[in-house]
Each structure stands twice: as structure tokens, then as C-alpha cells.
Amino acid sequence: MRTESKPTIQDVAKHASVSIATVSRVINNQGGVRAETEKRIVHAIKELGYVRNAVARSMKKKETKMIGIIIPDINNPFFPLVVSGIEQQARKKGYYTMLSNTSESPIVESEIINILVERGVDGVVITTADEYGKQFQILQEQGIPVVALDRRINEYNFDSVLIDNIDGAYQATKQLILQGHQDIAIICGPHSTTPGRDRFAGYLKALSDYEIPLNDQFVVQGSFSEEGGYSATRTLNELEVRPTAIFSSNNLMSIGCIKALQDLEWRLGEEVAFIGFDDIEIATFTKPKLSVVSRPMNALGELAFQLLHERILANEVFSPRNYLLSPELKIRESCHLGNIRLNHKRS
Amino acid sequence: MRTESKPTIQDVAKHASVSIATVSRVINNQGGVRAETEKRIVHAIKELGYVRNAVARSMKKKETKMIGIIIPDINNPFFPLVVSGIEQQARKKGYYTMLSNTSESPIVESEIINILVERGVDGVVITTADEYGKQFQILQEQGIPVVALDRRINEYNFDSVLIDNIDGAYQATKQLILQGHQDIAIICGPHSTTPGRDRFAGYLKALSDYEIPLNDQFVVQGSFSEEGGYSATRTLNELEVRPTAIFSSNNLMSIGCIKALQDLEWRLGEEVAFIGFDDIEIATFTKPKLSVVSRPMNALGELAFQLLHERILANEVFSPRNYLLSPELKIRESCHLGNIRLNHKRS
DNA sequence: TATTAAAATGTAAACGTTTAGATTCATTGA
């Protein structure tokens, strides 16, 4: 099967009794080739089953028309949605996307960046697993355009497309407060990430604006995962005085939280109110339906590619652009006042 | 910023007063270089910020260490899970994965395949959007190893890793029958796909084995999407005689179906039983919890890469291997007999 | 028909590696 090696432009040229330059011209249809000659060449290509070798081409042209997308967790439904947005725009402009998943590992992320640089991608869109890492150095050195998506990259002047996490968390917390809650817990993500810190900041700001004192016990932390949300909720449940409302910082954590509520028989909507960051599939299946802070994933992806593309095309340098997109509060049922009013002693 | 072009192996060689061959040797640490020389070279690399050009390397070596993964729907949570399995194995063996999403478009799929071939990937794992398409021709011609995952590829002898869809659907239907149901509806996917056909076949077989006559009205079809499941459920709901149980062929369809049940106030577990194909996030949040046919996504991905890798390394051809993995029936609550026993006239 | 401009095609040098095979260098034993 794999006998003779693949035909090259040389073979096509010979077969069509023409020079390689002419073949190249028709492959890239640059015109200036007699119709009859072209026909002969096209025929030869068909006959030999010739496929242009993009590796050789990239080498000569010094562009690959590939952009790398690096995400931290492909199993978090947020990212596929963002990726769709990027892909869609990229395809329109003739770029091909290479998607890689770091599983939140800075080591893997670093490896992937190196590979992408070696491979000569024209640009990178990244949601980093390590905002303070040194792994971006190489991108900067090589002058490869980068757009930071959803998570800030510190100490480098890349373009960024972020969500206004502070505002989102503020809105959510404010909503709970306006519904009459005073004992509002937050399930925080890692403080090593922008979203982790900012969502906490928004929570603090709302409390402060409405003159509700911070209760340290109501601040629990975990990783951005189902497990993180689950165990955080357990912790809250074991408090002497339990909160009457929970704000969860992340979609996966929300799932863990709701699971925990069920397992602990801590009744959502009756004993405890809830708002989560990010809309999730289950939000409309629980009873009551979950109120959430919803991010515009598709817009996020589209904008990210647009910025990247502009950089790729530009030949002069210009200062970084930083976009902050506002999330939208979707009020459903889980944050209503209901009959939750007083603190409940543990049963 | 992007002033002088990137340093090459030449520059490093000059800077370390050594030939490019020696530099190449240390880059690929092949040994046979005096320690002192190596140190000088490493130093030069650091100083110049040299990065090996993988494009040039691939061109010379005629291997890219990249494998392409083509999936039809990145927003279907089934695929990210499978992809994780592939990625994990690939990374272990030093391969880099390029993930592409066709959004179920045969045209896009065809484009992507061509791009991957041009880019010279060492192999491809694909869940095709068009089982009968001609887009695989080029892969075969070029002798690029291919593994078909989850969906069969007809008329080509590629390795395959499939799920025993017939068995899965059979088990589900059988379970419903054993729970006492006779009027069992199926929400089918497109018959143009293996899963679509096979799941229907499994359903038919179970009915036939238990001597339950097929009622055409209970067979509704749609696309593998939330919308497909939703409208199919609507159709069922409008029947003169409604089914007492529904088997849904696909995770997204299940979501649509459950949403429809809610909207139509067709009470799950009371008026209608349910089993879905594929475990989904919401399954444990509904009341009652959903029984499902669960596929081993991770195993699927791992096995697919393993087969691909074997082919990449092999130099002789050997006949295709076809694996059929069995799904597992997870019985929760939604298929219990409950108090559903008789056909209900429309209210 | 001879001249000329324009169009079509060809030549050859790059792009940045890897790698046979050739060459040089250091080390050892006689």
C-alpha cells in the first residue's frame, strides 16, 4: 500500500511536461497560465493523486495559517462554546485552528506553548492555567500574537477579552441582598486565577455597598470543579449558623453544590437560595430553576479571534487592547425570597 | 519588536563556532558531542533565544508527530470526554493532537481532512458526519492511518472503535418491557448515521423478542439535537394514545425530551417512563433520576489512539481491527413501573 | 515579413532542518 512515496510538484511537472514554477502557479491559482497548459496540469494532479505539501509550503512562506487555541478544561462546557465562536470566525478568514487542552496543568500548558511555537502558529488564543507563569516569554520573544481569553495574563502586554467578573458577582450578590438575604455565602474558586479573585471582589463590594458585614465563615474556597463545589457546600452545611443564600463562583462548582444540597437534604429554594456563575444545562431542570450569571461565550470567542487576526495582519506594533464584556444576570427562581428569612440552626 | 528574523540553527552554529550538524546533534540530544562543546552550544541557544523550527524538521523527517482528531459536535459533552481519552494517551507517546470540529457538516469535514492531509498528520481519529462520503479517499491514497470512532466508515477498511448501539438500545428497551411497559416509543436519530440506525434496530429487536407489535406512531425521528428531541416529544404527546415509556436515542435529544415533558406537563415517572442513551449531567437532577445507557467514553478514546499508534508504527499492512465496546445500563428511577400501567387518553 | 510588446513558461536559489559519509582530533599501545 505504502509503496512509492507521495508525488511531489516535480512529478506533476514531469507528467505534464512543464516546469515546477508553472505547476505552482496553477496550484495557487495565480493566473498567467494558458488554459490548455492548466488543463494538462490539473489532469496530471488528478492522475497522480498529488496533494500540496503544506509543511514545505509553510516553510517557504513562513506562515502557517494556523492559530492555536489553548483551553484549560475541555470538559467544562463553557469552553467548547467559546471555541465554537473562535473557530467560526477563523474559518471565515481562512485560518485553521488547533485546539489543545491543558487540564489546568501549567506544565502541560508550557509544553503546548512550546510545541505551538515550534510549529510556527500565526497566533494563539489562550485561557491560561497560570496567570503568573513564565511560559509566555517565548511567545513574546518570537513576536507571535496572543490574545488572553477569560483569564488575564499578567506582566505581558497581550490583547485580552475578559468578562467583567467583578460586576457579575456584584449583580448576583446584590440580587440576593435585595431579595432580603443577609447571610450570604460565597463558594470561591482559586485565588490564583482572575475569575477566582474578581468574583470574590464583586461579592465583597456588594456586601459593603449594602453595609452587610463580612462573615468569614461564609467564605469557602475550592478548585473550579464539581468536587470543589460539593465539599464547599458540605462545609457550609456544617456551620453553627448556616447561610440563607449561596453564591457559587463557577459552573462546575454549581453542579457540585446542587448535588450536595440534594445529598444533604438542604432544601434549595426553601432553606437556601442560590445564584451561580455561568448558565448550565441543569439550571432549568432543578426545582426551583437556578438563577445564574450568564457569560456571552460565543461573543467572547468571536472577539478574541478578531483581535488576533488584526494583530496577525498588522505590521507595526500597537498597544494592547483590553475588552471587558459584561455578563448578564438571568433571574429564574432559586434566588427568590421564598420563605427563607431567618437563620436556621442545624437540625 | 519583530525586527530581525528568528535565529536559525545556522546562527547558533556561528555563535558557538561549530557546524550546524553538531548543533543539530545537541538539539536532538543524540550524544557524541563533547561536554564542553555542548555547553557552548546550549549557551548560544539560550542567548539567541533559538527555537527549533518544527516545520523544517517535519519536512526533512517526513513525520509530524501530530494526529488529527475530527469530531462532529464539540458542544456535545460526549466528545470532549472521548477527546480527553485520546489526548491523554497521545501525550504519553509524544504525539500532539489537533482537534477539529465539523459541526456535523460533511463539507467542513471534507475541508478539514484535506487540510490535515496537506499538513501531513501522522494519523487521524474521526467521528464522521457522513459515513458514505468520498472524503476519505485522500486519506487512503496517502496511506494515512485512520481510526473510525463511534461512527462506522463504510467502504473503507479503516480500524474502528464503536459502541454496540444495538445492544445498548436492546438493553434499554428490554428493561422498559420488563418493567411492564408495552407502549414504548423511540425517539430516533437520523437513519443516515450508524448510531441512528443501530439504536432503532436494538429497539426493534427487543420488541420482537418479547412479542410486542411495533406501533409506527411510536417511532419518531429527529436530528441529534435538543430541538430534535423536543419536537419529537411534542409529536408523541399529541398522539391519540400516548406511549407509557420513551426511549431517547441520544444525549442531546434526551435533554430536549425532558424539557418538552416539563413544558407539556407530561409527568415523568408518573405518566411516562424514560430511558435515554448516554449519561448526562441532568440525569441525576431530575425527579425521578433518569435511567440511561452509558458509554465508556474515556476507554473509547484511549483504545482509538492505541490502534492508531500501532498503525503509525507498523510498516507492513495488516487487516483492519474492529472493536465493539458494550455500553452499560444504569438503572436509576425513571424507568420504574411506578403507577404507569395503562394508556392514557389525551387530557 | 520583421519588430516589438506582452504573455507564458522556465531556471535556480532560497526556506531551516537532518543525516550520510568524510574529515579531523585526541588517545592509546607498541
Added chain:
DNA sequence: TCAATGAATCTAAACGTTTACATTTTAATA
């Protein structure tokens, strides 16, 4: 001290394109 050996290093030719520039062919004009 000198071969002989083995280790270290170098030279140069690929790999398959693109493209500036040179050359040839064609068509148009006088």
C-alpha cells in the same frame, strides 16, 4: 614517536515548496 583506533566534528546534499528573474513563445503592429 608513530600508527591505529575511536570519538568528535564537519561538509554537503537532500526534503518540497515559492518566487524573483531570465528566457521563450505568442500576438499585435508596422
